[in-house]
Amino acid sequence: MLSEKTAAKYRDFYDQVRADTALDSQTILLVGLAAAMAAGCEP
Secondary structure (H helix, E strand, O other), X not given: OOOHHHHHHHHHHHHHHHHOOOXXXXXXXXXXXXXXXXXXXXX
């Protein structure tokens, strides 16, 4: 597991990346789902 400090930094990074996007929220969701499935995760 991540330490609380590392998890907070990751959340900050994730929020900043998602804030500055040219894609709509549905496309972002679908890309994330596709990436998770490609990595072997199951929905």
